Amino acid sequence: MAVITVLEAIREAMREEMRNDERVFIMGEDIGARGGVFLATDGFLSEFGEERVIDTPLAESSIAGIALGAAMSGLRPIAEIEFADFIWPTINQIVGEAAKVRYGTEGKLNAPLVLRAPQGGGVRGALYHSQSVEALFAHTPGLKVVTPSTPYDAKGLLKSAIRDDDPVIFLEHKRTYRLVKGEVPEQEYTIPIGKADVKKPGEDISIITYGLMVHHCLEAAYLASSENISVEVLDLRTVRPLDIESIIGTVEKTGKALIVYEDNQALGIGSEVAALISQHAFEYLDAPVIRLGGPEVPAMPFSPPLEDMFMIDPGKISTAIKELAEY
Amino acid sequence: MAVITVLEAIREAMREEMRNDERVFIMGEDIGARGGVFLATDGFLSEFGEERVIDTPLAESSIAGIALGAAMSGLRPIAEIEFADFIWPTINQIVGEAAKVRYGTEGKLNAPLVLRAPQGGGVRGALYHSQSVEALFAHTPGLKVVTPSTPYDAKGLLKSAIRDDDPVIFLEHKRTYRLVKGEVPEQEYTIPIGKADVKKPGEDISIITYGLMVHHCLEAAYLASSENISVEVLDLRTVRPLDIESIIGTVEKTGKALIVYEDNQALGIGSEVAALISQHAFEYLDAPVIRLGGPEVPAMPFSPPLEDMFMIDPGKISTAIKELAEY
Amino acid sequence: MNTNLKINDALLLQMYKEMVLCRTLDERIWMLNRQGKAAIMASSQGHEAGQIGSVAALRKGYDQCYIYYRDLAVLLTLGLTPAEIIKGFIAKKGEPLSGARQFPTHGAHPTYGVINLSNVIATHIPQAVGAALTAKIMKEDRVIVAYFGDGASSAGDCHEAMNFAAIHKLPVIFFCENNGYAISVPLSKQMAVDNVAARAEGYGMPGIEIDGCDIAAVYETTIEAVARARAGLGPTLIEANVERYLPHTSDDDDSIYRSSQEIEEAKKRDPLKLLREQLLERKIMNLKEDTYIHEDAKDIVNKATEEAENAPYPETVDFFKHVYAE
Amino acid sequence: MNTNLKINDALLLQMYKEMVLCRTLDERIWMLNRQGKAAIMASSQGHEAGQIGSVAALRKGYDQCYIYYRDLAVLLTLGLTPAEIIKGFIAKKGEPLSGARQFPTHGAHPTYGVINLSNVIATHIPQAVGAALTAKIMKEDRVIVAYFGDGASSAGDCHEAMNFAAIHKLPVIFFCENNGYAISVPLSKQMAVDNVAARAEGYGMPGIEIDGCDIAAVYETTIEAVARARAGLGPTLIEANVERYLPHTSDDDDSIYRSSQEIEEAKKRDPLKLLREQLLERKIMNLKEDTYIHEDAKDIVNKATEEAENAPYPETVDFFKHVYAE
Ligand SMILES: Cc1ncc(C[n+]2csc(CCOP(=O)(O)OP(=O)(O)O)c2C)c(N)n1
Ligand SMILES: Cc1ncc(C[n+]2csc(CCOP(=O)(O)OP(=O)(O)O)c2C)c(N)n1
Ligand SMILES: [Mg+2]
Numbered sequence A, B: 001m002a003v004i005t006v007l008e009a010i011r012e013a014m015r016e017e018m019r020n021d022e023r024v025f026i027m028g029e030d031i032g033a034r035g036g037v038f039l040a041t042d043g044f045l046s047e048f049g050e051e052r053v054i055d056t057p058l059a060e061s062s063i064a065g066i067a068l069g070a071a072m073s074g075l076r077p078i079a080e081i082e083f084a085d086f087i088w089p090t091i092n093q094i095v096g097e098a099a100k101v102r103y104g105t106e107g108k109l110n111a112p113l114v115l116r117a118p119q120g121g122g123v124r125g126a127l128y129h130s131q132s133v134e135a136l137f138a139h140t141p142g143l144k145v146v147t148p149s150t151p152y153d154a155k156g157l158l159k160s161a162i163r164d165d166d167p168v169i170f171l172e173h174k175r176t177y178r179l180v181k182g183e184v185p186e187q188e189y190t191i192p193i194g195k196a197d198v199k200k201p202g203e204d205i206s207i208i209t210y211g212l213m214v215h216h217c218l219e220a221a222y223l224a225s226s227e228n229i230s231v232e233v234l235d236l237r238t239v240r241p242l243d244i245e246s247i248i249g250t251v252e253k254t255g256k257a258l259i260v261y262e263d264n265q266a267l268g269i270g271s272e273v274a275a276l277i278s279q280h281a282f283e284y285l286d287a288p289v290i291r292l293g294g295p296e297v298p299a300m301p302f303s304p305p306l307e308d309m310f311m312i313d314p315g316k317i318s319t320a321i322k323e324l325a326e327y
Numbered sequence C, D: 001m002n003t004n005l006k007i008n009d010a011l012l013l014q015m016y017k018e019m020v021l022c023r024t025l026d027e028r029i030w031m032l033n034r035q036g037k038a039a040i041m042a043s044s045q046g047h048e049a050g051q052i053g054s055v056a057a058l059r060k061g062y063d064q065c066y067i068y069y070r071d072l073a074v075l076l077t078l079g080l081t082p083a084e085i086i087k088g089f090i091a092k093k094g095e096p097l098s099g100a101r102q103f104p105t106h107g108a109h110p111t112y113g114v115i116n117l118s119n120v121i122a123t124h125i126p127q128a129v130g131a132a133l134t135a136k137i138m139k140e141d142r143v144i145v146a147y148f149g150d151g152a153s154s155a156g157d158c159h160e161a162m163n164f165a166a167i168h169k170l171p172v173i174f175f176c177e178n179n180g181y182a183i184s185v186p187l188s189k190q191m192a193v194d195n196v197a198a199r200a201e202g203y204g205m206p207g208i209e210i211d212g213c214d215i216a217a218v219y220e221t222t223i224e225a226v227a228r229a230r231a232g233l234g235p236t237l238i239e240a241n242v243e244r245y246l247p248h249t250s251d252d253d254d255s256i257y258r259s260s261q262e263i264e265e266a267k268k269r270d271p272l273k274l275l276r277e278q279l280l281e282r283k284i285m286n287l288k289e290d291t292y293i294h295e296d297a298k299d300i301v302n303k304a305t306e307e308a309e310n311a312p313y314p315e316t317v318d319f320f321k322h323v324y325a326e
């Protein structure tokens, strides 16, 4: 199996799907000659031509709206938002419209579009190149929201997203792009949207997480082993729909849940996960459900010591593990 | 004390603040000659003139953006979004920008604006005149989000919102506008943002709710009394910042929590409330934390039997109370 | 103008029949609202020539219309029956656009190529451009028409969509039904210029202002724009100046912001009256035929009302269907 | 044009000094980035005449500038010191706009009336209009300038803001620094017309296209627009055609999408070179003075670099401050 980066996995997924299915095309800012600011679509213009690789004007609301119109009329657009921090203008077309296409037409239309965006911090990106945006999409029925952590997952999930008949928001943590490498099979595969994945089995504490934090949690979990705390790490992979069965399953096993996410804590994905656990696994709980999410400041500051204050790292996770273990 | 409606309370709050403070002005669609589609600003144009009562073009993103610019430069705009369903285009200017003004300028600027919008269903408003939008704003530090339930609260909270030095999203449940009447003192008063209010004390079960649902919960709570179940109803009033102390306080007292909200359940306000309870009141809990929120469909359908399926009513709340009582 | 694009007598008469039917249906729905039966109604009275004249220039069932709530005549002319439409207003089962999940006239009807996805104004304009992009990519000579009001032209989505369509020379027609008001806000508070068509040049496409009460002008202008679009020459912005005779919707009270005098003045150019006079004058129709057309329309609308009123409400078992693919 | 609005020799020389300082500072920061010290840099090289010429037409500290990331010369000309600016690029304590919480050049400096709130392109255009609304409501004769690139003109916010400003005749100048690219996307893929100024007429305001490398033209055009705005005659859209000599930012590689030939061609109209030649030719400055100006600039920038590099990082105790009023 080849070892590739998350960025390469994403590029491969798109390239293969564009080769397989004529209806798939991509649109966004700088995705053509430039190949995308992160080079996710490097080489696409020359392979697929200007009609299927569309450099758009700087106008995010219409990137979403035009993609939606194309999706409703039979194509399968992959629209790229250059950074997730610029995704807000798409909310009207995605949360307001795309999510309701199928329901509001009684199934006569559907919207098979993918909205991709690099998100997350720890890259000295400051307030406006570091935000996490999954919570604003994950609230709305009709949408799917995917947050991969590894090359294998990214490729398999993005292929599923492109083939999905409903709108999928695909949020790639930009810090994983080049940092995280992993094996990816040569042969064709997909990973189902909506299924979580146990990245490390364990007995004493369940950590539920996704995206970049999976790697920090794994690091903390392996550290904990050396202190005889056995931690299970569940990677949600998809934050809408949540894999409730796997979430409840791991907590029933360990009796202790720690939810780790980089986004602001209040009303983030971890809130829903905690609410589900406290409703459906109440009788199995041996301790309070603990969330370790981003602090109560609007976004991640620029200066290195300030950014470090915001980011959750293996050290902070280890502290939480120990506290929970001792409860 | 005069008995007035929620709509009248809102009108009075704005009128008094505009009389008291020259910097306060209002802008939005149809708020001038028309007096607002719900008549919230009826008579304002003739009293305050065209410069302080600005009928805007149909352009929500700029309603928010212009209000933000005015707020940063010394005025205190009250911007009205005609229906909350049309508020999505403001997310970029409100969640993206207004929330970060103070933090991103190290306190050199602030954004004392109020964004008002009628929201909620049960009015045969269908998919696009019934949505609840509090969750999309309540996630972001830097914003405040207020959801009043009674005329007394609406007036006192709106006055506080207008005087607040930070951006406040003020979401009025349109079904309460004319339906809910109540006493309001003649003399000047305000209600602090961020404080919940016990609308009915009780011993056995805590219901935590806000907006229109406060009234349905009270009805169900009084019904429960006749079956010897004593229910406390806590009205959050503000959904960001949450009054964590009051939430934990009531659950410590009763040991059982039911959270009721009209918005889609997953990742709604109730998710955060449940998460807080399961973390901070774990040892006091005698039963799972139960949420009763909107169903997993994108929004409320039009036809009466379908709308009734969506809306939470005293009957559904009573059922949940009984189940929780029997646990 | 190419003369064979000109309207002919048979088509004029056909359009008149459609207009009479639409007006009759519109009045009936307004009445149903006043009787407390229909939930909410945005009347098309005064807009009909713009709607019918432009649809007549399309290949029905092949071209696509992204409409808004006031486009009753578009729906009717494309093929929805009056009973189907009334079912929408009283939220009955069998409503074909959304199964009565949405506000009246909203949803989609793929067979007729008509989409009215939401109540959020202007969102459909980029969507229409997206459909035009599909036509271009798939090399189909389909034309897409986006119908919208003067109010919608202020929205950012309108700007972004027009700009994109002009860059890529997409087969889309921006058809603005300018009735001078966005609910209560008059044009002078919506823009500092006199017309929306003035914007077209700044995007690099033709902008044509026409009398939207003159159905022949509407038809002929649209025919030309359709030809441009099909030939791959790109979008056109047509601004049809129309009138709104009733309040914004049945929930509105326009007496607060509009004088009855202004409305009386506007009625002088009632498209129905103008077309009727033309047909009689040019002897394409006589008075007896006119009476028959009106009676026929009333009859159709009566039967449709009965059918719709007798229909049941949708079943609640389907409430959770169509959130995701099943 | 009113002749007393014409630029004079002293002002030209002053502007030249500012331009030399800005270029020197800009080159230094680019170097700091290449050394791994400065995080990210969007160079102003080629834009300086547009920025300096327009700021010179303002009442500094009274009028307000809503700028974007490429407006280094605006910041410098308004009064920020090179040391303060470099602190922004290396995220040091004492950075005056945001306390190094934001990307370099972002935040606000109320004393100088300059705001650069976010990296989200075009959001500041309605905000600038809101500030102009404040001026109007408060009856202050303040003028607001919104600086933005050609890319920003495609955004819905730009449209909505211009339309509103024109309706209310607000004292705002829309100053577009058109360098022909939005990162890698050339103008031809951003719009079907040749210039942004073409849009102005459709909003009902003057739209003026100028050579943004000709500092006198920039100054004189802005002086006129400022006069219009102060007199209550409303907004003006100025499109200054400028050049971008370096990649979009220090993170970009423009060789993928732009020929070195094109850049060489563009350098023929380097605003610094043009102004220098003019000053020498018209004997407003001699070669020795020019050398001194350059040496002085280098000296200032050297000292500033040292000061900034020696500054500590911000303290983490303040991390939670300024989320809400305290
Ligand atoms: C985005 C959005 N904002 C506000 C509204 C509320 N609203 C409904 S119709 C309307 C006026 C639309 O005017 P126009 O586009 O001219 O169409 P007309 O009704 O005059 O035909 C408004 C403001 C809405 N539906 N969508
Ligand atoms: C809303 C938004 N979309 C995308 C970006 C990413 N981005 C940063 S700069 C830029 C190009 C801007 O071009 P232009 O406005 O012409 O300014 P220039 O850099 O050429 O001076 C883009 C697309 C952004 N910052 N904000
Ligand atoms: Mg109108």
Ligand SMILES: [Mg+2]
Pocket (backbone or CB within 6 Å): D149, D150, D151, D177, D178, D179, D180, D181, D182, D183
């Ligand atoms: Mg540019």
